[in-house]
Every structure is written in C-alpha cells, then in structure tokens.
Amino acid sequence: MIKDTLQSIQGVDIFPIISLFLFLIFFIVMVVWISRLDKKYLKEMAQLPLEPEENEFSNLAGEKNEK
Amino acid sequence: MELEKFSYDNGIVRKFALATVLWGFIGMLVGVLIATQLFMPALNFDISFLTFGRIRPLHTNAVIFAFVGNAIFTGVYYSLQRLCKARMFNDLLSNIHFWGWQLIIVSAAITLPLGLTTSKEYAELEWPIDIAIAVVWIIFGINMFGTIFKRREKHMYVAIWFYIATWVTITVLHVVNSLELPASFMKSYPIYAGVQDALVQWWYGHNAVAFFLTTPVLGLMYYFLPKAANRPIYSYRLSILHFWALIFIYIWAGPHHLLYSALPDWAQSLGTVFSIMLIAPSWGGMLNGLLTLRGAWDRVREDPILKFMVVAVTAYGMSTFEGPMLSLKNVNAIAHFTDWIISHVHIGALGWNGMLAFGMLYWLVPKLYRTDLYSKKLANLHFWIATLGIVFYASSMYWAGIAQSLMWKQFDASGVLQYPNFLETVLQIIPMYMIRMFGGTLYLTGVVIMMYNLVKTMKQGSFLAEEAAEAPPMDKKPDRFVKGLRHRWLEGKAAVFTVLAFVAILVGTLVEFVPMFMVKSNIPTIASVKPYTPLELQGRDIYIREGCNNCHSQLIRPFRSETERYGEYSKAGEFVYDHPFLWGSKRTGPDLHRVGGKYPNLWHYLHMENPRSMSPGSIMPSYPWLLTNDLDISTTPTKINVMRTLGVPYPDGYEEIATDELMAQAEQIAEDLQNAGIPAEPNKEIIALIAYLQRLGTDIKASDLSENK
Numbered sequence: 001m002i003k004d005t006l007q008s009i010q011g012v013d014i015f016p017i018i019s020l021f022l023f024l025i026f027f028i029v030m031v032v033w034i035s036r037l038d039k040k041y042l043k044e045m046a047q048l049p050l051e052p053e054e055n056e057f058s059n060l061a062g063e064k065n066e067k
Numbered sequence: 068m069e070l071e072k073f074s075y076d077n078g079i080v081r082k083f084a085l086a087t088v089l090w091g092f093i094g095m096l097v098g099v100l101i102a103t104q105l106f107m108p109a110l111n112f113d114i115s116f117l118t119f120g121r122i123r124p125l126h127t128n129a130v131i132f133a134f135v136g137n138a139i140f141t142g143v144y145y146s147l148q149r150l151c152k153a154r155m156f157n158d159l160l161s162n163i164h165f166w167g168w169q170l171i172i173v174s175a176a177i178t179l180p181l182g183l184t185t186s187k188e189y190a191e192l193e194w195p196i197d198i199a200i201a202v203v204w205i206i207f208g209i210n211m212f213g214t215i216f217k218r219r220e221k222h223m224y225v226a227i228w229f230y231i232a233t234w235v236t237i238t239v240l241h242v243v244n245s246l247e248l249p250a251s252f253m254k255s256y257p258i259y260a261g262v263q264d265a266l267v268q269w270w271y272g273h274n275a276v277a278f279f280l281t282t283p284v285l286g287l288m289y290y291f292l293p294k295a296a297n298r299p300i301y302s303y304r305l306s307i308l309h310f311w312a313l314i315f316i317y318i319w320a321g322p323h324h325l326l327y328s329a330l331p332d333w334a335q336s337l338g339t340v341f342s343i344m345l346i347a348p349s350w351g352g353m354l355n356g357l358l359t360l361r362g363a364w365d366r367v368r369e370d371p372i373l374k375f376m377v378v379a380v381t382a383y384g385m386s387t388f389e390g391p392m393l394s395l396k397n398v399n400a401i402a403h404f405t406d407w408i409i410s411h412v413h414i415g416a417l418g419w420n421g422m423l424a425f426g427m428l429y430w431l432v433p434k435l436y437r438t439d440l441y442s443k444k445l446a447n448l449h450f451w452i453a454t455l456g457i458v459f460y461a462s463s464m465y466w467a468g469i470a471q472s473l474m475w476k477q478f479d480a481s482g483v484l485q486y487p488n489f490l491e492t493v494l495q496i497i498p499m500y501m502i503r504m505f506g507g508t509l510y511l512t513g514v515v516i517m518m519y520n521l522v523k524t525m526k527q528g529s530f531l532a533e534e535a536a537e538a539p540p541m542d543k544k545p546d547r548f549v550k551g552l553r554h555r556w557l558e559g560k561a562a563v564f565t566v567l568a569f570v571a572i573l574v575g576t577l578v579e580f581v582p583m584f585m586v587k588s589n590i591p592t593i594a595s596v597k598p599y600t601p602l603e604l605q606g607r608d609i610y611i612r613e614g615c616n617n618c619h620s621q622l623i624r625p626f627r628s629e630t631e632r633y634g635e636y637s638k639a640g641e642f643v644y645d646h647p648f649l650w651g652s653k654r655t656g657p658d659l660h661r662v663g664g665k666y667p668n669l670w671h672y673l674h675m676e677n678p679r680s681m682s683p684g685s686i687m688p689s690y691p692w693l694l695t696n697d698l699d700i701s702t703t704p705t706k707i708n709v710m711r712t713l714g715v716p717y718p719d720g721y722e723e724i725a726t727d728e729l730m731a732q733a734e735q736i737a738e739d740l741q742n743a744g745i746p747a748e749p750n751k752e753i754i755a756l757i758a759y760l761q762r763l764g765t766d767i768k769a770s771d772l773s774e775n776k
Contacts (some may be wrong), residue, residue, distance in 0.1 A: 040602060045225075048222070049149070049224060
C-alpha cells in the first residue's frame with residue numbers, strides 16, 4: 001500500500017534531495033554571511049540588553065550590583 | 068541629540084507574572100492528580116469531569132498555554148520595551164491581550180472537563196475558543212509589532228527575532244490546524260481526515276513545541292541570562308546562526324511523530340533527517356547560553372537565579388539531543404507509545420521551561436518591586452527540590468517506558484508473546500508511576516515555596532508601575548552599505564525581517580504538505596472501507612468526549628510483536644473517513660484499532676461499568692455514567708450533513724433516515740445484551756460506544772488484503 005502511495009506521486013524520490021540541497025545552500029550562505037559580520041557591530045549588539053537602567057537594584061539579598 | 072522622555076509599563080508585566088505563578092501551580096496540581104490516578108484509579112471518583120481522559124488535556128493545556136504562555140508574555144512585555152527603548156504600543160491592547168488570554172484559559176478549564184474537545188493534542192479546544200485564541204493572538208501581534216515599529220533603538224536584539232518568529236509561526240500553525248467545520252456550538256470536525264489529519268496535527272504538535280515552548284523561551288534566555296549574569300551573550304555571531312538555522316529546520320521535523328505509521332515513507336524519512344540536523348543549531352544555542360557564564364562560574368554557586376538558568380539551558384541541550392535520537396526509526400520503535408516520551412517532554416517542560424521561568428521570576432519580581440529577593444535560602448531550597456523532582460520524574464519514566472516496551476516485544480522460546488496480556492506489562496511499572504508522582508509532588512512543592520518567597524518580596528518592596536526612561540529618537544540615517552547585504556541592515560527593517568522569517572518556515576511546510584495533499588485523490592481506497600453508521604459515528608464522538616485516545620492508540624505498527632498482539636497492521640486507506648484521526652500517541656492501555664469483534668458486547672458493557680470486573684488490577688477509570696446517560700440522537704442529521712460536506716460519501720437524503728437506522732442498530736445491540744441478562748436500554752450512550760468499538764478495524768480482513776495483491 002505504501003509503495004502504491006509512493007508511486008502515485010511522480011518523481012517523489014526528488015523530494016528529500018531537494019530538501020537537503022535547500023538546507024545546505026541555506027546553511028552555507030548563512031555561515032559565509034555571519035563570518036563576514038563586523039566585530040564592532042557584534043559587540044554593540046551583544047551589549048544591548050545590558051545598558052544601564054534608571055532603577056538599578058540588585059536582585060538578591062546581600063548582593064549589590066557592581067555599578 | 069535631545070532625549071525623549073517616556074515610561075515603561077511595568078503593570079502589564081506584573082499581571083502576566085502573577086498569572087504565570089497562579090496557572091503554573093494549578094496546571095502542575097492537575098498533573099500530580101492525573102499521575103496519582105494512574106496507580107489509584109479510585110481517584111477518578113467515578114465523576115466524568117475528573118477522569119483521566121478529560122483532565123489530562125487540561126494538564127497539558129494549562130502548563131503549555133497558561134503557565135509557559137504567561138511566562139513568555141511576562142518576559143516579552145518586560146524585555147521588548149527595554150530593547151526597543153519604547154513603551155508598549157498601546158496600553159489598551161496590552162490589557163485586552165492579558166484578560167483575553169486568561170479568559171481563554173478559564174474557558175479551557177471549563178470545557179475540557181466537560182468533554183468538549185477536538186481530541187487533537189495541544190489543540191483540544193473547540194472552535195469558538197479557537198477563534199478567540201486567534202483574535203487575542205493577533206492583538207498581541209499588533210501590540211508587539213507596533214512597539215517594534217515605534218522603537219528608538221535602531222537594531223533589533225536577537226531576543227526580538229525569536230519573538231517575531233514565534234508570533235508568525237504560531238499564527239500559521241493555529242489557523243491551519245484548526246480548520247474545522249462546526250456541527251454545533253462546541254462540536255466540530257476537522258476538514259482533514261486520517262493520514263492527512265495526522266500529518267497536519269503533528270506538524271502542528273511538533274512546531275507548537277518548537278515555536279511556543281522553545282523559540283520564545285530562547286528569546287527570554289538571550290535577554291534574561293545576560294541580565295542575570297551581568298555580562299553579554301558569549302557569541303552574537305552564534306546567536307544569528309542559531310536563530311536562522313533553528314527556525315528553518317524545525318518546521319520540517321514534524322513527521323518524526325508518525326514513524327512506522329501509515330504515513331508514506333518519504334515523509335517519515337524527511338522527518339528523521341531534519342530532526343538529526345536540528346541538533347546543530349540547538350546545541351549551538353545551548354553552548355551560547357552556557358558559555359556566557361565562562362569566567363563567572365563561581366557566581367553560579369552563589370546565585371540561585373543563575374543555577375535555575377544553568378539547569379534550564381542544560382535541560383534544553385539534553386532534550387534537543389534526545390529528540391533527534393528518538394526520531395531514529397530503531398529507537399522510535401522502542402520508545403514510541405511508552406512513558407519514555409513522557410519523560411522526554413518533562414525534561415523539556417520541567418527542566419527547560421519551568422526552570423527558566425522560575426529564574427526569570429526570581430530576577431524580575433525584585434526588580435519590579437525595587438527591593439531584594441526576600442530569601443535567597445528559600446530560592447536555593449526551591450532549586451534543589453525542583454532539580455530532585457525532575458530526577459525522580461525522569462528516571463522513573465525512562466525505566467517504565469523501556470521496561471514496558473521490552474515486555475511488549477518479548478517472545479518466548481516457542482515463538483509466542485511472552486506477555487500476551489497487556490495488563491501484565493502495566494502492573495509491572497506501577498511502582499514507577501508512584502515514583503513519578505513523588506517527583507512531580509516535589510516539583511510542585513518547589514513552586515509553593517517560590518510563591519511564598521515572591522509574595523514576601525512583593526510585600527517588602529514597593530511596586531513601580533511606571534518606570535521613567537529616556538532615550539534619543541531613532542537615528543533614521545541608513546547604515547553605510549559595506550560588504551554586501553548585512554544582517555545589521557536586516558535588523559533595522561522589522562517588516563523585511565518578518566517576511567524572511569515567514570518564508571523560512573513556509574519552505575518546510577510546503578515541501579511536506581504539497582505532496583500529501585496531492586496524494587489526496589490517490590490514497591488507495593480500500594473498497595471494503597465504508598463510512599461509519601450513524602450509531603457508530605455517535606459512539607466515536609463519545610470516544611472523543613471521554614478522551615479515550617489519551618491512553619489508547621488506534622495504530623498498529625508493522626512489527627511482528629504488534630501484529631501478534633493486536634492483528635493486521637494499520638493501512639492508510641482505512642482512515643479515509645476518520646475526521647479527526649484517532650491514532651493517539653501513548654499506550655497506557657492496549658491499542659484498539661482491531662478491537663472490533665474481539666470481545667462480546669457484554670464484555671464491553673461490564674468493562675465500561677467497572678474495568679476491574681473484567682480485568683482485575685486494571686488502572687482504567689470506570690465509566691458508569693455511560694450506562695445511564697441518554698444518547699443525544701437529535702444531532703445525528705447535522706453530523707451526517709457535516710460529514711458529507713467534508714467528503715464522506717453518505718448518499719443524498721441519508722440524514723433523513725439516519726436516525727431510524729441508528730435506532731435499529733441500537734436495538735440490536737441492546738437485545739444482544741438483554742439476552743445475556745443485562746437490562747440494557749437501546750437509548751443509552753454505552754450502546755453507541757459499543758457499536759463504535761465493535762466496528763473498529765473490521766473493515767478489512769486478511770482475506771481482502773490477499774485479494775488486493
């Protein structure tokens with residue numbers, strides 16, 4: 001039965017191959033892309049959540065923030 | 068540049084945080100109750116609203132959408148405002164989102180125990196609630212994108228990308244999986260049937276885990292872990308890769324929930340291949356989280372918040388490694404339908420989601436209340452008790468799952484099943500069920516300790532509803548365009564970013580769905596497979612209402628151990644009239660696909676009244692109300708009509724004679740029972756259920772199959 005279902009789709013064996021290639025291309029482009037990113041910019045981005053806020057309170061008893 | 072003054076809305080953050088804690092407690096309490104029912108069936112109390120089949124979905128929905136859902140919104144509403152340097156787009160929308168979501172949770176808590184369910188896992192809620200979910204979700208989207216568009220910080224931090232991907236994907240998942248045709252207020256049938264319904268459901272189920280329990284929580288990790296550790300994320304580069312690879316690959320892996328099922332082989336293989344590939348981005352993300360703490364591990368020893376987060380990220384790594392392993396066919400053959408899967412999902416739920424939510428709350432509540440945490444000691448106690456709870460929970464379920472699976476597959480020297488009685492394999496793992504309940508109770512105790520600690524913290528601090536802030540307006544100058552297309556350009560363009568994320572998830576969806584739906588007309592119909600009779604259809608709806616599919620599968624895999632135990636393996640063509648499919652995902656009880664004709668009507672009658680009268684030691688709940696409830700036959704014509712609209716070939720005008728046919732079949736069954744000495748009446752629900760059970764799997768006989776060959 002499963003065989004019948006498979007055969008009823010024309011050229012079904014190409015599907016996994018297409019998906020693999022899609023992913024590989026996607027992945028390679030990604031890696032090339034991010035490897036060319038600017039270091040300074042990456043550093044800036046990573047600092048975004050850490051920018052000082054108006055109300056800096058330490059969150060734990062007995063431990064004060066270093067700021 | 069001149070600074071603009073504004074304020075952050077902390078009120079909405081507090082509301083979601085309180086809801087997180089409250090629903091977390093309730094959801095886990097229900098979890099402990101159903102865990103206890105599994106070795107103490109008396110705790111079903113013979114009350115329909117409290118039976119396992121009805122409240123197991125309540126547990127899953129409560130922890131996923133109420134506990135984790137509210138935790139996500141807490142974190143999103145807090146971090147999004149800070150990362151965008153802007154107040155939420157609209158306070159009214161924030162509040163509609165909050166109250167709407169809570170209302171949906173309450174309606175789930177009412178309808179699921181009433182048995183109003185679609186039977187599709189994690190999508191059990193009926194169509195009016197589905198619509199409400201869509202509306203509230205879109206309001207959340209407008210509010211989120213509105214905030215993003217009016218932001219003062221040009222670049223979107225990685226956490227925001229995860230929020231965007233979450234919103235886009237959940238929208239698509241919810242709409243596609245909820246396409247259903249109402250038969251009445253609170254009853255509907257999905258437009259898909261059988262194999263296709265199964266594929267859509269597990270595309271949804273898998274990606275609900277991916278895009279509701281994973282991506283938004285990763286967004287929280289990328290924000291709150293650096294916050295708690297007070298240092299930037301280890302590698303921003305890695306986070307970009309993590310994001311794009313994860314959302315691109317995740318969507319393809321759904322079919323791994325259907326290995327060895329009647330789903331075509333190519334789709335199954337696709338699911339496996341992409342599951343294995345998922346290890347790469349998942350572990351990239353985990354390492355990114357853990358390495359953020361490099362050089363600060365001494366603080367992990369001191370700080371319970373970091374402890375929670377380290378265990379969370381580690382659990383994320385463990386379950387994202389285990390998941391791909393479980394999708395290998397040979398591992399899946401052992402693990403599927405067993406408690407191993409229950410263990411796997413709880414590593415994710417208790418470890419990853421729970422611990423990260425707790426860590427976030429311990430960090431956030433003192434912040435909102437401008438004070439210190441009431442007791443670091445209690446937080447540490449919570450941490451250890453929760454970790455211990457997870458260990459008890461997971462180890463007992465691994466043991467139970469593997470032990471039971473091996474017993475199912477064991478043949479003796481003469482080549483017959485060594486444990487032909489399913490119940491024997493259940494009784495073997497009862498002690499493990501007790502240990503699991505103990506582990507769950509420990510975890511819940513931890514939550515109670517946290518509640519106390521947080522309330523005390525709130526009492527000693529003063530809540531800051533409007534947090535004043537200032538920032539320069541967004542710099543509209545375009546970035547200099549060097550070195551081709553760059554991610555920083557993308558991060559300045561929220562709309563383009565959203566479209567790309569949408570395309571990324573769409574590719575996988577289309578490759579899976581297009582062939583499946585092209586096959587629609589081609590699924591080999593088996594000539595002897597006929598639509599259900601009206602009585603069987605009503606019986607099927609009772610099966611759905613009682614949530615039988617939570618413990619019984621209807622899918623016999625092509626293994627000798629299964630065909631010996633249950634009969635001929637299941638074929639795709641047998642399910643063409645099943646709106647919805649009822650394959651199930653867990654065998655707490657035996658498979659029922661070929662139960663038709665296996666026992667006399669009398670057996671079913673007595674078994675439903677009290678399972679222990681027929682199978683001493685059985686852990687199935689009793690269903691005495693089925694024997695006394697009158698069957699509602701007024702719905703029959705509508706149901707026939709709806710089914711016909713969905714493509715089930717009932718002849719024209721059949722709805723007019725359907726009720727008569729129903730009564731005739733019911734009287735036959737009642738008469739058979741009366742002959743056996745049971746004063747059964749034909750108009751009771753039990754009769755319809757028996758009709759359905761006796762029909763199951765009888766459409767094809769081994770002889771039909773050999774003729775077809």
